[in-house]
Amino acid sequence: MFSYHGGSLWLDFVNTQSLHEGEVREGLPELIDLHTWLQGAGVEGLVLDEEAFARLKDLRAILRRIAEEGGVSAERRAWLNEQLTALPGTWRLTEDARAEFTPRGTPLAKMNWLLLHSLLDYLTHGQPARLKKCGNHQCIQYYYDTSKNNTRRWCKMESCGNREKARRHHHRHKSSASQEDSTP
Template sequence: MSWTATVRYGLEPAPGGLALVQDLLNTLSAGRPRRPDLLESVEEAGAWLDQALESWSGATHLPAPGIDLTAEDVQGLRDFRHDLNRLVQAPTSDSSPQTGPVASLMTLPTALRLDEHGRIQAEPRGTGWRQVASLTLIEAYQAQCTDTLRRLKTCRNPRCATSFYDRSRNNSGAWHDVRVCGNAANLRNYRARKRAGAERA
């Protein structure tokens, strides 16, 4: 398996199908230095999606659906990615959690069926970006049910913005890499406090 969008940032993929959610988020142009947006064109988006579905199939042991994307689908997928990112952003001390309706996430079709083993399975519906989004939300919902979705976060460094899976014992991670983003932010905060102290003196 190779989650190309996530691995290019030197990150370890989230477990199971949640890695699809993470990988979609990491198609964004992010990191330091900035990597290209993998949803920039139909060709790039199609190449990413083919690889991501193959990796998803390997992680979940389910057959990968065949999904074709048009130029309109790529824009829809970018919009969905933006809305999805709002849902997983880690709250910071100077910002409140995102609130309000997220339009593209509210009308995605999904079907439930009983398989031959008596288990209820959720299946994505729709075509193009809606099918990708439906599959992604199914994985996010399943992770929510197992209380692992909260471990999928966006790096608090706005200059980075990569999505990482927090494997810390108490789920306290805020940076995709403490050495790269955490230390730089802590140094900026330290210098700001020092300046503020000097101005008060």
């Protein structure tokens, strides 16, 4: 039901919306759908309520705008810093000398932290040119291109890539057939 091809949690969450016949389709119409998505994304133990669900959808809209823009403006950076400052949690140094943050608080605060941490990781370690929208004009999915030469074009080759290739093949053969028909 859900695809996890974005390359990071925040993009996979953005991708819970899709395009069908020109209309945006909500992949999370009910709270139970969010819990199913969380389980598939490997996020365990969070039980969210309807209010948290609505707030996460608001966050998803902001994350989608960040994906569309390919980065953060000064205004979005201020918003992100405000959100990060408000998240409760504890930092600790691990045995292998890594800083580790453990979120505390409500399930919503923990989910916000997971999504914002994923975004922050992209903003600090990612390459903006590798954040791409699917090359299929009928798709609104985003992904982080990890291909060696930065040449990935589709969110998923099995669906969008094949569909687009079949469409072009059909168009080419239709064009050549109509040219043959018009030749005396």
